[in-house]
Amino acid sequence: MRNENSKYMNENSSASGDGELSGSEGLWIFVFIDMLVYGLIFMVFLLERSRSIDLFYESQSYLNKSLGLINTLILLTSSWCVVKAVSAARLNDWVRSGRFLWCAVFLGGGFAVLKIFEYYQKLNSDIDILTNSFFLFYFFMTFVHFLHVIAGILAISILAKGIKVGSSVNRIRSVENAGLFWHYVDVLWVFVFAILYLLG
């Protein structure tokens, strides 16, 4: 899927001489730092779980696994839409790229709506962040991820709206940046879904 259009990236690539970065190096650094922070959160969760195994497993049974599954499928599909948008942008097909970006925004919106519904269900069942340590982690991890989703939706919406404005090189880089961040949000959810909803 990479083509001649991505050659401009050589200037911004790392000086190691092998391979090219898709998007800006600054965003790669930001994403990696965020990854490390989430890695620490996962580690603290697992340590806490090892101290209250029964409580964590019992609390997990109150989660709606089906909603988690649907949200995972939604995010995976939206990630694919962004892959297609990047691919189209590199071919200078801005109409197609814009359409795929809007598809990703629509799916991301679907994820957000389902997540809000899930929070509503929990709060309606008198389950909140203070219920126990499992739900403290549940609300914290999913809400921070939810904020990432909202940030991604906003960024992709702004990008999709102005997809035909600016130099081709900058627009391709912007779409690649949006893609990098959105895929990261997807990878995070893949782990959050497994840790909170499935493993036990």
Next chain:
Amino acid sequence: MLIEKNTYILFFLVMLTLLSFFLIEDAAGEGWTRWASYIVVIVTTFKARLIILNFMEVKHAPKKWRLMYETWYISIGMMLLIAEVMTATVNV
């Protein structure tokens, strides 16, 4: 119409997600829940690998970036696996 590699990857990711979900659902209350958890950890780590290498295009990135990103998901996967094994040991 030629289907792109990334579309196949999406189908594969969906299949792996459904496999993890139904495996855990099926194993609930059965004697092999622990083994199902191990499989889910491995499948989840593999899904992360597919997304990071192909969708994020880390496989085209300079070596240092590839090393950093690959180290991350492998570390998380190992951490999960160790946690599951230790939990099983405690339960026994």
